[in-house]
Amino acid sequence: MKHIFVLFGLSIVTVGCNQSNSNEAYFENQIKELEKKIENAYTPGFGDFMGSIQNHHNKLWFAGINENWELAAFEIHELEEIFEDIENTYPNREETKFIPMIHPGLEAVEKAVSEQNSDIFKSSYQTLTNACNTCHKATKHEFINITIPTAPSYTNQDYKPFSND
Ligand code: HEC
Known part of the structure; x- marks a missing residue:
C-alpha cells in the first residue's frame, strides 16, 4: 500500500x-x-518611403495652388508622418540623421497654409523643394532632382476645395 x-x-x-x-x-x-x-x-525600403514622399509632395502643390487648404494641411501631415516613419524604421542609417533639415521647409509651408496665403505658399513650397535636394546632395543622391510639379501624379482626384453645390 x-x-x-x-x-x-x-x-x-x-x-x-x-x-x-x-x-x-x-x-x-x-x-x-x-x-x-x-x-x-514587409518593411518599406528608404527609397519606397521616398516614392511616397514624392507623391505627397506632388499633391501638396496642387492642393495649395487650388487653395484647398484642408487638403494642403493634410498632405503636409502625411509628409511629416513619412519622415517620422523613416526615423523609426531606419534609426541607424547614416542618411536618417539629415532628416531634420526638412523641418524648416515643412514648417514654412504649414504656416502659409494655416494663413491661407497663396504667394507665401508658393515661395515656401520652393524652399521645401530645395531642402529635398539639399538632402539628396548631402546623401550623395544629387542625381535625384526634385522640382515643382507641372502636372498632378494622379488624374482621378479633384484638388479644388470641397463645396456642396
Ligand atoms: C534625409 C535626407 C532626405 C530628405 C530630406 C529627402 N530625401 Fe529623398 N532621398 C533620400 C535618399 C537617401 C534617397 C535614396 C533612397 C534609396 O537608397 O533608395 C532618396 C530618394 C528619393 C527619391 C527617389 C525614389 C525613386 O524611387 O525614384 C525621390 C523621388 C525623393 N527622394 C523625393 C524626395 C522629396 C520630394 C523630398 C522632399 C519633400 C525628399 N526626397 C527629401 C534622402 C532624402
Missing part, C-alpha cells in the same frame, strides 16, 4: 514536470514562429 502511494506521488511529480516541459516547448515554438513572421514582414 505504501508503495502505491509513493508511486502515485512520483507520478504526480512526473506529470507536473512533463507539463512544464511541454509548456516551455510550446512557448519556444511560438517565439520561433513570431521571429519568423517579423523577419518576413
Whole structure:
C-alpha cells in the first residue's frame, strides 16, 4: 500500500514536470514562429518611403495652388508622418540623421497654409523643394532632382476645395 502511494506521488511529480516541459516547448515554438513572421514582414525600403514622399509632395502643390487648404494641411501631415516613419524604421542609417533639415521647409509651408496665403505658399513650397535636394546632395543622391510639379501624379482626384453645390 505504501508503495502505491509513493508511486502515485512520483507520478504526480512526473506529470507536473512533463507539463512544464511541454509548456516551455510550446512557448519556444511560438517565439520561433513570431521571429519568423517579423523577419518576413514587409518593411518599406528608404527609397519606397521616398516614392511616397514624392507623391505627397506632388499633391501638396496642387492642393495649395487650388487653395484647398484642408487638403494642403493634410498632405503636409502625411509628409511629416513619412519622415517620422523613416526615423523609426531606419534609426541607424547614416542618411536618417539629415532628416531634420526638412523641418524648416515643412514648417514654412504649414504656416502659409494655416494663413491661407497663396504667394507665401508658393515661395515656401520652393524652399521645401530645395531642402529635398539639399538632402539628396548631402546623401550623395544629387542625381535625384526634385522640382515643382507641372502636372498632378494622379488624374482621378479633384484638388479644388470641397463645396456642396
Ligand atoms: C534625409 C535626407 C532626405 C530628405 C530630406 C529627402 N530625401 Fe529623398 N532621398 C533620400 C535618399 C537617401 C534617397 C535614396 C533612397 C534609396 O537608397 O533608395 C532618396 C530618394 C528619393 C527619391 C527617389 C525614389 C525613386 O524611387 O525614384 C525621390 C523621388 C525623393 N527622394 C523625393 C524626395 C522629396 C520630394 C523630398 C522632399 C519633400 C525628399 N526626397 C527629401 C534622402 C532624402
